[in-house]
Amino acid sequence: MLKGKKIILGITGSIAAYKACYIIRGLIKQGAEVQVVITPAGKEFITPITLSALTSKPVISEFFAQRDGTWNSHVDLGLWADAMLIAPATASTIGKMANGIADNMLITTYLSAKAPVFIAPAMDLDMYAHPSTQKNLDILRSYGNRIIEPATGELASHLVGKGRMEEPENIIRVLDEFFSASAELQGRKIMITAGPTYEKIDPVRFIGNYSSGKMGFALAEECARRGAEVTLIAGPVQLKTQHSRIHRIDVESAQEMYEAAQTCFPTSDVGILCAAVADFRPETVAGKKIKREKEEELTLHLQATQDIAASLGKIKEDNQLLVGFALETNDEQQNAEGKLERKNLDFIVLNSLNDAGAGFRHDTNKISIIDRKGREDYPLKPKQEVAQDIINHLIAVLTH
Numbered sequence: 001m002l003k004g005k006k007i008i009l010g011i012t013g014s015i016a017a018y019k020a021c022y023i024i025r026g027l028i029k030q031g032a033e034v035q036v037v038i039t040p041a042g043k044e045f046i047t048p049i050t051l052s053a054l055t056s057k058p059v060i061s062e063f064f065a066q067r068d069g070t071w072n073s074h075v076d077l078g079l080w081a082d083a084m085l086i087a088p089a090t091a092s093t094i095g096k097m098a099n100g101i102a103d104n105m106l107i108t109t110y111l112s113a114k115a116p117v118f119i120a121p122a123m124d125l126d127m128y129a130h131p132s133t134q135k136n137l138d139i140l141r142s143y144g145n146r147i148i149e150p151a152t153g154e155l156a157s158h159l160v161g162k163g164r165m166e167e168p169e170n171i172i173r174v175l176d177e178f179f180s181a182s183a184e185l186q187g188r189k190i191m192i193t194a195g196p197t198y199e200k201i202d203p204v205r206f207i208g209n210y211s212s213g214k215m216g217f218a219l220a221e222e223c224a225r226r227g228a229e230v231t232l233i234a235g236p237v238q239l240k241t242q243h244s245r246i247h248r249i250d251v252e253s254a255q256e257m258y259e260a261a262q263t264c265f266p267t268s269d270v271g272i273l274c275a276a277v278a279d280f281r282p283e284t285v286a287g288k289k290i291k292r293e294k295e296e297e298l299t300l301h302l303q304a305t306q307d308i309a310a311s312l313g314k315i316k317e318d319n320q321l322l323v324g325f326a327l328e329t330n331d332e333q334q335n336a337e338g339k340l341e342r343k344n345l346d347f348i349v350l351n352s353l354n355d356a357g358a359g360f361r362h363d364t365n366k367i368s369i370i371d372r373k374g375r376e377d378y379p380l381k382p383k384q385e386v387a388q389d390i391i392n393h394l395i396a397v398l399t400h
């Protein structure tokens, strides 16, 4: 979402100024253009040479360029930007911003900026807690500026408390989330099932499968990044969700996943069924651990679980889309097409266990998307990129 975005990065005189390098690197890696404006005190902490090398642009600090006296237009800069980020923002700069004390290039640029402004404070805990700082932050909030709250931890003074500038990756995420809120899937509700299910045999054993949930989680992040409100119904996995627009419901068994999906799908625009749901569960669950000493052999009676995809296919309305996955070992095309019809899906993502690097547990996947019009094959890619391909296809279907 940061691709092509023009960002002014204001740097002020704080130890955390070195972290601005990581912010620049992260923003540029995601395709943004960064123009640094630094205060005189900021230059005591980090050199303009480092910053201009990272941004491939001269760093702006003075009202007039020292070499030829040309005027640095804060007005033009303020209009150029899609966002202005001040990180780190000291108590002094926050105070000047709140009160319009335009005695350096950063503050004049701030006062001219038409774009949304993000402020990441960094200072000692007592300075941060001081009523003066808090009042200034409230004033900035009332102007519509967004404060990226500092974290609690060890400070440059070796004291421990709230005042550490938020980590660069989290600051970048805040900007990314801001831009994705106006993206293609904005206003859409998307339900995703992910991961395996565990079917209890006794209190310590279960029937499960090798699904890691990585594909489903990558899809959830991608949908949220593009503006959707996501409900992620996750089986037992070790993964974390990042985006604040992902609402996660953790379940264990196929029955729990079925119930969560039945509740959620009627109010969703799209259902993406990425979970590797167990097809069978033990008919009865032993109340106590089954002991080997007592049994010569053990027969488990299994009964079929609910097919979540098929059940949602039955209640799907005309304005809803349902996307399924098929992991096949043989007769791939035929099996996938059969599922597309049987489960009333709009399209199905086929991955084969025969392809190296595709399917369960890998960080990569190789897919084909099959719908009633035909089949599209994609090369082996990281699961994040596969998620982008799938969501691009979904957006194309939604917009036609």
Ligand code: C5P
Pocket: 193, 254, 273, 274, 275, 276, 277, 278, 279, 305, 306, 307, 308, 309, 310, 323, 324, 325, 326, 327, 339
């Ligand atoms: O029939 P099969 O399990 O191969 O179908 C795979 C598709 O159906 C996947 O989208 C999977 O999430 C979904 N499914 C389901 N509930 C089941 C079994 C599969 O939603 N009980």
